[in-house]
Amino acid sequence: xxxxxxxxxxxxxxxxxxxxxxxxxxxxxxxxxxxxxxxxxxxxxxxxxxxxxxxxxxxxxxxxxxxxxxxxxxxxxxxxxxxxxxxxxxxxxxxxxxxxxxxxxxxxxxxxxxxxxxxxxx
Numbered sequence: 630x631x632x633x634x635x636x637x638x639x640x641x642x643x644x645x646x647x648x649x650x651x652x653x654x655x656x657x658x659x660x661x662x663x664x665x666x667x668x669x670x671x672x673x674x675x676x677x678x679x680x681x682x683x684x685x686x687x688x689x690x691x692x693x694x695x696x697x698x699x700x701x702x703x704x705x706x707x708x709x710x711x712x713x714x715x716x717x718x719x720x721x722x723x724x725x726x727x728x729x730x731x732x733x734x735x736x737x738x739x740x741x742x743x744x745x746x747x748x749x750x751x
Contacts, residue, residue, distance in 0.1 A: 630738065631708075631737040631738045631740065632737075632740065632743070635710070635737060635740060635743055636707075636737055638664070639664070639707075639710050639737065640707065642664050642665065642666050643666045643667050643668070643707070646666050646668070646669065647666075648663050648664055648665045648666075648669070648713075649663065649664055649745065650662070650663055650664075650745065650746045650747030651663070651664045651712070651743055651744070651745060651746070651747065652718075652743065652744045652746060652747065653710070653712075653735070653740050653742075653743050654740065654741050654742040654743065655735060655739050655740055655741065656739060656741070657717075658717055658718065658719060659717070659718040659719075660712065660715055660716065660717050660718065660733060660735075661715065661716055661718055661723075661747050662712035662713060662714050662715030662716060662730055662733060662747060663712060663713050663714050663715075663747060664710065664711070664712060665711050665712065665713050666711065667707075667709065667711055669711070669713070670711035670712075670713070670732060670734060673713060673732050674732055677732065708736060708737055708738070709734050709735065709736060709737065710734070710735055710736075710737055710740065711732070711733070711734050712732070712733040712734075713730070713732055713733075714729050714730035714731075714747075715730050715731050715732065715733035716730045716731075
């Protein structure tokens with residue numbers, strides 16, 4: 630069962646296209662990053678995936694994924710939470726340990742706890 634407070638925060642991010650740091654506790658571990666809208670996630674995913682396509686950015690591939698973030702698709706994503714610059718936290722380290730982190734999507738039902746604020750790395 631999802632936390633209705635976290636679901637409200639997530640809905641606000643999706644509706645207002647705002648973002649902020651958050652740390653999530655999941656069955657797979659702790660993950661920290663910046664909470665973003667489903668549309669921002671889909672756009673970032675489409676850009677990244679199309680660049681990985683053989684021959685460079687593929688606009689047909691990108692466009693196919695971007696459609697998942699178009700108006701009217703909000704209900705598809707309302708049960709999921711989206712992060713950018715995400716990192717898994719373990720012991721005294723994080724993964725990935727270099728670069729900007731990664732895009733991450735998870736089910737709201739799989740979040741057992743959260744705190745506002747991301748991870749500060751030295």
